[in-house]
Amino acid sequence: MPELPEVEVVRRGLSRWTVGSTVRAADVLHPRPVRRHVAGPEDFAVRLVGARVREVARRGKFLWVVLDGVAAEDDLPGAERPGAEGAALVVHLGMSGQILFQPPDAAPERHLRVRLQLDGGPPERAGRELRFVDQRMFGGLTLAALVPTADALPAGIGTASAALPFPVAHIARDALDPHLDLADLVRRMRRRRTGVKRALLDQTLVSGVGNIYADEALWRARLHYDRQTGTISPAALRGLLGHVGDVMTEALAAGGTSFDALYVNVNGESGYFDRTLAAYGREGLPCPRCGTPIRREAFMNRSSYRCPRCQRPPRRPREVLRSSVA
DNA sequence: CCCGGATCCTGCTGGC
DNA sequence: TGCCAGCAGGATCCGG
Numbered sequence: 278m279p280e281l282p283e284v285e286v287v288r289r290g291l292s293r294w295t296v297g298s299t300v301r302a303a304d305v306l307h308p309r310p311v312r313r314h315v316a317g318p319e320d321f322a323v324r325l326v327g328a329r330v331r332e333v334a335r336r337g338k339f340l341w342v343v344l345d346g347v348a349a350e351d352d353l354p355g356a357e358r359p360g361a362e363g364a365a366l367v368v369h370l371g372m373s374g375q376i377l378f379q380p381p382d383a384a385p386e387r388h389l390r391v392r393l394q395l396d397g398g399p400p401e402r403a404g405r406e407l408r409f410v411d412q413r414m415f416g417g418l419t420l421a422a423l424v425p426t427a428d429a430l431p432a433g434i435g436t437a438s439a440a441l442p443f444p445v446a447h448i449a450r451d452a453l454d455p456h457l458d459l460a461d462l463v464r465r466m467r468r469r470r471t472g473v474k475r476a477l478l479d480q481t482l483v484s485g486v487g488n489i490y491a492d493e494a495l496w497r498a499r500l501h502y503d504r505q506t507g508t509i510s511p512a513a514l515r516g517l518l519g520h521v522g523d524v525m526t527e528a529l530a531a532g533g534t535s536f537d538a539l540y541v542n543v544n545g546e547s548g549y550f551d552r553t554l555a556a557y558g559r560e561g562l563p564c565p566r567c568g569t570p571i572r573r574e575a576f577m578n579r580s581s582y583r584c585p586r587c588q589r590p591p592r593r594p595r596e597v598l599r600s601s602v603a
Numbered sequence: 604c605c606c607g608g609a610t611c612c613t614g615c616t617g618g619c
Numbered sequence: 620t621g622c623c624a625g626c627a628g629g630a631t632c633c634g635g
Contacts, residue, residue: 371630374629
């Protein structure tokens, strides 16, 4: 389940393998992963051929490959926006997406969806092809124009440009972005009339946080997932966001220590970092802080893990009281 | 505009 | 042994 740290590991691998290379051929084996490319799989493949990789950037869980020489850039989504310039291949891993580099004659993976043949680039990487493998196909690839952001700061990690791909333009700066405006984020979170975990998972407030790291940060902050954001002090919210950054930084370091930075195990065990998790996936196991068994609860059509002692439910879990009285 | 629930996908697991 | 419900969970869409 790729969240920010896993996606950043993939970004670094992609960058090392592809910067400077040119797409010789593109092959879409299943239409679904390119569904966001409204012009269709054929258009997607045709336009990529001849494109050259300039850099690989990331914001939250979105990756994009900045490309030179994409045919008919003026037709790409977002190209009509004022100041739009250039093109990018946008990659989202969804739940089960992987980027792999393989010899072209290697047996196709069971869930191989898209393959790109590359020419040039780093000499020691020559001859490999890029493969997008995705079992559940929640993720995908698309081509889009780069559009200006509201300010002149770099748009994301790995880019010096202030432009974002059109489909990424609504995504907030992520928890590890040095240009994240923490005070503004705290203000916006407190204005929301919703639970704190919902707010953490809202990619338009702060991006990159998924179910695992949300639960871990809430455990560290001793907060229940359903605490209304407006009832949490600014200092406590800053503390929570500090834990979000810490847990992701630690996870990224653990991913970086593994043998092959390109391999992210998204279907099986999380690998190195999962031994460090305090709450997520630990139903019935003792809380590392107080020993109380961790509880799993259904929340937002998924699971939340918390310590029932360290993370007490709010006194007024919802706003139901107010509306029913009124 | 804001909020929250439904939806899309496939494969695995566990209960009966 | 087979069948089916439940679960995994990203982003997006849509109704209130």
